[in-house]
Amino acid sequence: MRAALFLLAAVSSKALSLRAAPTPRRCATRLHATVEDDVDLCEVLNASDEEFRKLGCAGPRIRLIAEAREARxxxxEKRRGAVLSHVEALEKENPTPKPNESPLLSGRWRLVFTTSESILGTRRMRPFRPRRRILQDINAGKLTAKNEEWVLGGLLRNSVRAKLEPRDDGATVDVIFKRFGIGWLKLPAPKSARGVLTTTYLDDEMRISRGDRGNVFILVKEGPSKI
Known part of the structure; x- marks a missing residue:
């Protein structure tokens, strides 16, 4: 249930047109040796990767994504500190001070980094650890959200649906979980299943949020919301 707290890292909506990616090139240099420099990261990373095609190949956002990848x-855990330092720097440049009031919040988001052990499933038995593709759909107009993860090698989908209640600060939402799904089994959430999330950075393609348990979530937009 605690894993459901990911559910919003504030829980974005036009499909982005992607320019044709250049021929992928790789470099033996480790990522953490390059992300500090304002370089064209497509020169040292696989330029066909979705995150880099969407976010461009230079600047603070792409350096953050590079560190998130290095941190797997x-x-x-040893690489988390480097990621969080980039998070703090980017939060200071947040272009959307009231994300709850922005149309950018709605959409389908993919998790690229979190400090939440329950979301990463590090303490679960190996077959039940989620695959890297963890999704979150938000419909700001309907104040609803949905998380999805795949386990058992992608054979079983787990999900959680929630209702959102925005607070007056324009950035924080109370998350009231409504239903949990384990494959085809649907279960009502207990009344105690609640969380709080604050969006600290939001633009067309990236979102950063912090939960009430101190966890950080970084997500990139894949397209419009499916709910």
Whole structure:
């Protein structure tokens, strides 16, 4: 149930047109040796990767994504500090101070980094650890959200649906979980299943949120919401 708290990292909506990616090139240099420099990361990373095609190949956002990848979505605890330093720098440049009031919040988001052990499933038995593709749909107009993860090698889908209640600060939402899904089994959520999330950075393609348990979530937009 605690894993459901990911559910909103504020829980974005036009499909982005992607320019044709250049021929992928790789470099033996480790990512953390390059992300500090304002370089064209497509020169040292696989330029066909979706995150880099959408976010461009230079600047603070792409350096953050590079560090998130080096941290293996947050699984490498030793690399988390480097990611969080980039998060704090980017939060200071947040272009959307009231994300709850922005149309950018709605959409289908994919998790690229989190400090939440429950979301990453690090303490679960290996077959039940989620695959890297963890999704979150938000419909700001309907104040609804949905999380999805795949386990058992992608054979079983787990999900959680929630209702959102925005607070007056324009950035924070109370998350009231309504239903949990384990494959085809649907279960009502207990009344105690609640959380709080604040969006600290939001633009057309990236969202950063912080939960009431101190966890950080970084997501990139895949397209319009499916709910």
């Amino acid at each position: 979505q947050g699984r490498d």
